[in-house]
Amino acid sequence: MVRRYCKNKRGQSIVEFALVLPILLLIVFGIVHFGFLFYSYLTVNEAAREGARSAVVGETDAVVRARVQAASTLAIPNPAVNIVITPADTARVVGQPVTVTVTMPTPVPVDLPFVSTFVPAGGLTGTVTMRVENTP
Numbered sequence: 001m002v003r004r005y006c007k008n009k010r011g012q013s014i015v016e017f018a019l020v021l022p023i024l025l026l027i028v029f030g031i032v033h034f035g036f037l038f039y040s041y042l043t044v045n046e047a048a049r050e051g052a053r054s055a056v057v058g059e060t061d062a063v064v065r066a067r068v069q070a071a072s073t074l075a076i077p078n079p080a081v082n083i084v085i086t087p088a089d090t091a092r093v094v095g096q097p098v099t100v101t102v103t104m105p106t107p108v109p110v111d112l113p114f115v116s117t118f119v120p121a122g123g124l125t126g127t128v129t130m131r132v133e134n135t136p
Contacts, residue, residue: 044102048102051102055132100127
């Protein structure tokens, strides 16, 4: 009688799959979610880099802000993006540094518990400092 139960293993693979599936899905969704957050981080840094480059070649702050908005491909509404340019365009001196800081809210809700530990509370921030080449 014991041998008859040992030979019948048809449901074993379904039970094992049911036990492993939630962990597997959590890992796959975590990888996708983390990849999208990393893409967003790179986009914020690229937007700050574009703004800093236009600031150091002599553009005004309004043009710098427009460049940052154009470089951001995350489809985040304009009021949600915080752009800080120091010093202002009237106080820039050739050879001195100019810093552009771009802060955007996290573009996706962070629902997975282990991914949320990698996301800063204030959103994604990119800061770039370059030397002024030309004044407006």
